[in-house]
Amino acid sequence: MKPKMILLMGGQGVGKGTHARTLVARDGYAYFETGAVLRALPPESNLGQIIARGELVPDAELFDVVASQIDGAGDIILDGFPRTLGQAQWIVQNYSDKFDIRVIYLNVPESVMLARIENRIREGGGRADDADAAIVRRRLDSFWKTTMPAIEWLRTAPGIRFSDIDVSADEFKDNFARVSAALSH
Numbered sequence: 001m002k003p004k005m006i007l008l009m010g011g012q013g014v015g016k017g018t019h020a021r022t023l024v025a026r027d028g029y030a031y032f033e034t035g036a037v038l039r040a041l042p043p044e045s046n047l048g049q050i051i052a053r054g055e056l057v058p059d060a061e062l063f064d065v066v067a068s069q070i071d072g073a074g075d076i077i078l079d080g081f082p083r084t085l086g087q088a089q090w091i092v093q094n095y096s097d098k099f100d101i102r103v104i105y106l107n108v109p110e111s112v113m114l115a116r117i118e119n120r121i122r123e124g125g126g127r128a129d130d131a132d133a134a135i136v137r138r139r140l141d142s143f144w145k146t147t148m149p150a151i152e153w154l155r156t157a158p159g160i161r162f163s164d165i166d167v168s169a170d171e172f173k174d175n176f177a178r179v180s181a182a183l184s185h
């Protein structure tokens, strides 16, 4: 049997990280959070400045680092990758023969994303790119403009399984139950 690869996708604040960590704790997947690795780069570096502006890092900068995390990993969850059509096509083309790829699209309206980002700020998440409303807006725009086409392509891409899951419930456990049910078949 091929190892599993779960691609957790969705806009800002939908709960990708919380779902990923809960699945990792329950099922023991390897976990790769692209954004955490990128946010740890020095702020004055070229990529650090791109991230601070709320823009996406160019695809070519990411492929080697993502490949190094995936190769030989066994069951793995990717959180925050892919985020562009090019990244989505790259992962399917290079990995659908080696992994059983499941895309979990955490689907919520933008109003819910905004409310959750505000919560994250109130609870002291400490993310520099959450604190500035203009940067939050830019990240949301890039989700709709750049990541949605990737999600739409993956919805019908051959050789993978795609689930569109409404995770707009207030209680995390209700949302997690839906994700968990989708992954069980």
Ligand code: AMP
Pocket: 034, 035, 036, 038, 039, 050, 051, 052, 054, 055, 056, 057, 058, 062, 079, 080, 081, 082, 083, 084, 087, 129, 139
């Ligand atoms: P996140 O924590 O997932 O919101 O990611 C923080 C920042 O890292 C994003 O705003 C982007 O600048 C960058 N980033 C994360 N994942 C990707 C990706 N798959 N492609 C391009 N840039 C990314």
